[in-house]
Amino acid sequence: MKPTIVLEAHDLAIAAALIGLDGLISLVFGLGLHRQLAVAAIRMVLQLLLIGVILTRVFALASPPVTLLVVLVMVAIGGREVAVRPEQRLVNWGNYQVGLASVAFATGITSILALTTALRPDPWYEARYAIPLAGIVLGNVLNAASLALDALLASVVREKAAIEAQLCLGATARQAMGGLLRAAMRRGLLPVINSMSASGIVTLPGIMTGQILAGIDPMEAVKYQILLMFLLSGGAGLSAVAVVFLAARRLTDARHRLRLDRLTETGSARGA
Amino acid sequence: MTPPRLRIANMRSRLAGPFDLDLAAGECIAITGASGSGKSLFLRQIADLDPGEGEVFLDGTARSATPAPGWRKQVAYVAAESGWWLDMVAPHFPDLPAARAMAPALGLKPELFGGHVLRLSTGEKQRLALLRTLLPNPPVLLLDEPTGALDEASQAMVETILAARLAAGRSILLVTHDPGQALRLGQRHFAMVAGRLVAP
Secondary structure (H helix, E strand, C coil): CCCCCCCCHHHHHHHHHHHHHHHHHHHHCCCCCHHHHHHHHHHHHHHHHHHHHHHHHHHHHCCHHHHHHHHHHHHHHHHHHHHHCCCEEECCCHHHHHHHHHHHHHHHHHHHHHHHHHHCCCCCCCHHHHHHHHHHHHHHHHHHHHHHHHHHHHHHHHCHHHHHHHHHCCCCHHHHHHHHHHHHHHHHHHHHHHHHHHECCCECCHHHHHHHHCCCCHHHHHHHHHHHHHHHHHHHHHHHHHHHHHHHHHHECCCCCECHHHEEECCCCCCC | CCCCCEEEEEEECCCCCCEEEEECCCCEEEEECCCCCCHHHHHHHHCCCCCCEEEEEECCEEHHHCCHHHHHHHEEEECCCCCCCCCECHHHCCCHHHHHHHHHHHCCCHHHHHCEHHHCCHHHHHHHHHHHHHCCCCCEEEEECCCCCCCHHHHHHHHHHHHHHHHCCCEEEEECCCHHHHHHHCCEEEEEECCEEECC
């Protein structure tokens, strides 16, 4: 389908002037952000152009192995994002393994469910549907997983005395950490609940706005958005649960010990 | 021949040991030593809170043959810094009437149980944590500076209770910085030097 209004290069150039305005604000108020702003804007344009080229090629190829490869690369990048956000790291690349496993699990189940039941393109793994869907699910899944993981790792360090006091009274590791596991899962799920409550009132979701701008009937766009919100909340729940249980398993052992020796601190909060 | 209440056999970790020690029923062994010498690590490892090598036996039964939660109920470690996992004091005590009944013997007001953990003083927390562990009457107590934050009167009350437990056949490994307490409670005495137990 052709979008109703086709954007030309000079249309984008006019919008780019707004980035120039941001730069000016940074200079006038001495925010020191103009360099970062320029780099981020250039990165954004290059990355999106690149993904545009790649998607065009992949859609044209219509090859399942290539589609799978693209999705796997996206999942790997998502897993890495989950791993590097917390200040505490599980040793032996534990954050990466836990992040990757939970992101792959949640994105896989949610995307395949949507493709085989609600959307049903023919074939169900058609790149034009599978890749964008996996992408948007992945974005939410990695957000939920990284918040939950960060919350869990920070809380076990902070609550070491409380966890071990319970262990010393004969609690199992699961009992001693139960409250912290629940708090971490809750932390992962809050954003998706907030965004569901705010949808359509506080914000028009990005996908829906994009579809409406591209000329789709608003009701159709809304139905898609509802489907997406359900998928995103499902994915967020799965990934929060997975990341919390996988990380908790590494933080304890068969003798019901709290294994903080398996955590290292990165020392520096992650930059942009 | 009956086995000792607690037998520590070649217990060691990366940071401390090896340790070999027998603790009889009704016996208290006091351990003193500089900060960082490994006293807490020693107690923690007996309670199976830190990974390591070697074996510990309770009345002849190997620790490795006992599920860890069950082991820790019998060989009960009380850390120098108490831990609390809920806001209120009362829910930390499964048997609240028994806790209230025992509190005065440790110089604790029964009203404390109705309050918030945040309101407790360090000394109150320390005695409540000890109380929590003493209530089920475990055969072995691993006590890490149990009177470190207490005034003399409270310290005397704690020592009286511990002496009564010893008289009733319970055993104690006591880490203390107070040589007087080591003499008052301990039948035997060791010093921890660089992760090894030596005669004082």
